[in-house]
Amino acid sequence: MxxxxxxxxxxxxxxxxxxxxxxxxxxxxxxLLPEQQDDGVLRLYGSVDIREVELSFRQxxxxxxxxxxxxxxxxxxxxxxxxxxxxxxxxxAAARAERAAAQAELDKLRSGNRPQEVAQAQEAVKQAxxxxxxxxxxxxxxxxxxxxxxxxxxxxxxxxxxxxEAAARLSSARAALSLAEVGFRSEDIAAGQARLxxxxxxxxxxxxxxxxxxxxxxxxxxVLARVREPGSMVASSTPVYTLSLRDPVYVRAYxxxxxxxxxxPGAQVRVHTDSSNQIYHGQVGFISPRAEFTPxxxxxxxxxxxxxxxxRVVVDDADQGLRQGMPVTVEIDARPAxxxxxxxx
Numbered sequence: 001m002x003x004x005x006x007x008x009x010x011x012x013x014x015x016x017x018x019x020x021x022x023x024x025x026x027x028x029x030x031x032l033l034p035e036q037q038d039d040g041v042l043r044l045y046g047s048v049d050i051r052e053v054e055l056s057f058r059q060x061x062x063x064x065x066x067x068x069x070x071x072x073x074x075x076x077x078x079x080x081x082x083x084x085x086x087x088x089x090x091x092x093a094a095a096r097a098e099r100a101a102a103q104a105e106l107d108k109l110r111s112g113n114r115p116q117e118v119a120q121a122q123e124a125v126k127q128a129x130x131x132x133x134x135x136x137x138x139x140x141x142x143x144x145x146x147x148x149x150x151x152x153x154x155x156x157x158x159x160x161x162x163x164x165e166a167a168a169r170l171s172s173a174r175a176a177l178s179l180a181e182v183g184f185r186s187e188d189i190a191a192g193q194a195r196l197x198x199x200x201x202x203x204x205x206x207x208x209x210x211x212x213x214x215x216x217x218x219x220x221x222x223v224l225a226r227v228r229e230p231g232s233m234v235a236s237s238t239p240v241y242t243l244s245l246r247d248p249v250y251v252r253a254y255x256x257x258x259x260x261x262x263x264x265p266g267a268q269v270r271v272h273t274d275s276s277n278q279i280y281h282g283q284v285g286f287i288s289p290r291a292e293f294t295p296x297x298x299x300x301x302x303x304x305x306x307x308x309x310x311x312r313v314v315v316d317d318a319d320q321g322l323r324q325g326m327p328v329t330v331e332i333d334a335r336p337a338x339x340x341x342x343x344x345x
Contacts, residue, residue: 040333040334041331041332041333041334042255042259042262042263042331042332042333042334043329043330043331043332044253044254044255044311044329044330044332045253045254045327045328045329045330046251046252046253046254046313046327046328046330047251047252047325047326047327047328048249048250048251048252048322048323048324048325048326048328049249049250049251049252049312049324050244050245050249050250050322050323050324051244051245051248051250052224052242052243052244052245053218053221053242053243053245054239054241054242054243055080055081055215055217055218055239055240055241055242055243056215056234056236056237056238056239056240057081057083057212057213057215057234057236057237057238057240058212058236058237059083059088059209059212059213059236060233060234060235060236061083061084061087061088061213061233061234062083062084062231062232062233062234063081063082063083063084063228063229063230063231063232063233063234063240064082064083064084064230064231065081065082065230066080066081066226066228066229066230066240067079067080067081068080068223068226068241069223069226070223070224070225070226071222071223072222072223073220073221073222073223074217074220074221074222074223074243075217075220076217076218076219076220077216077217078216078217079214079215079216080215080216080217080223080241081214081215081228081240081241082213082214082215083212083213083214083234084213085210085213088206088209088210088213089210091206091209091210092203092206092207092209092210094206095199095202095203095205095206096203096206098199098202098203099196099199099200099202099203101199102192102195102196102198102199102200103196103199105192105195105196106189106192106193106195106196109188109189109192110189110192121173121176121177122177124173124176124177125170125173125174125176125177127173128166128169128170128172128173128174129170131166131169131170132163132166132167132169132170134166135159135162135163135165135166135167136163136166138159138162138163139156139159139160139162139163141159142155142156142159143156143159215240215241217243219245219246219247220245220246220247221243221244221245221246222243222244222246223241223242223243223244224242224243224244225241225242226240226241227239227240227241227242228240244324246318247318248314248315248318249314249315249318249322250285250312250313250314250315251271251282251312251313251315251328251330252310252311252312252313253310253311253312253313253328253330254292254308254309254310254311255287255308255309255311256307256308257291257307257308257309259334260287260309262334263284263287263311263332263334264284264287265284265285265286265287266283266284266285267283267284267332267333267334268281268282268283268332268333269281269282269283269284269313269330269331269332270330270331270332271313271315271322271328271329271330271331272328272329272330272331273321273322273326273327273328273329274327275321275326276321278321280315280316280317280318280321280322281315281316281317282313282314282315282316282317283313283314283316284311284312284313284314284332285312285313285314286311286312287309287310287311287312288309288310288311290309291307291308291309292307292308292309292310313330
């Protein structure tokens, strides 16, 4: 009898510890999993998910100014940092000069030769005609003298060669005059147009590069990190700021597999925080098609209830009260589950 009482006395503390452990586990489980109370509200738990942006220049250079520090608010389009723009101004000036030269060359090709050049070609034709006429007369004279014996065959052959050369020069002068009157070929004009287009593209690139020396905020945001300081040499795509976007603000939460059929994208939700009594409003924007925290092998029906699906809530009226990683409670007026409907019937 005495030994029995001793055994029972030793067992009571153990049973008390086990009971306390069961109660604590139940409380923790109730905190982690969604709640469904008699009011028909499905409660999910998650955290605030605010998107971040790393700002960087598209061009390399020396950093000359950083306008904001950590915690500062920036507006969309506001200049937050600048590079030394002088090298890019010089490139822009060179590109403008190249474009002007290409335009002048194309204008020359389109307008053709100047009147003075045409007149010069005409005078060259007249000179060639005079030489050809003189060479032809000399040949005829020497040929007549050959018949009377007053000239030699060698002299006649030389006169004939001079006449033929003068005729060739006259033909060349006439062809040059025709080219001067017609102007440049269409292929030359097309090549000039292509050179002008290339110069204009280089000019546009130079303008873009100069504009890229100013870094602007893409949207309203808050500066999370100031990565570089003035005087630093930065390469293209090197982050200089990290911004936290003010809009949109999301909440990342999870819904268990049994409650998955009770919500749908577009469902209106209420968001609560532990730091204030303010209620935020939003809607379910995304439900993951893939389960998470899945057991390696699902063998029983009970294990299937451990599946959860990630969902994203878009908060419509977010303010500074919602911060990155803050735990929140999401309330959804969800429709009853199928098994509850069946039980009610």
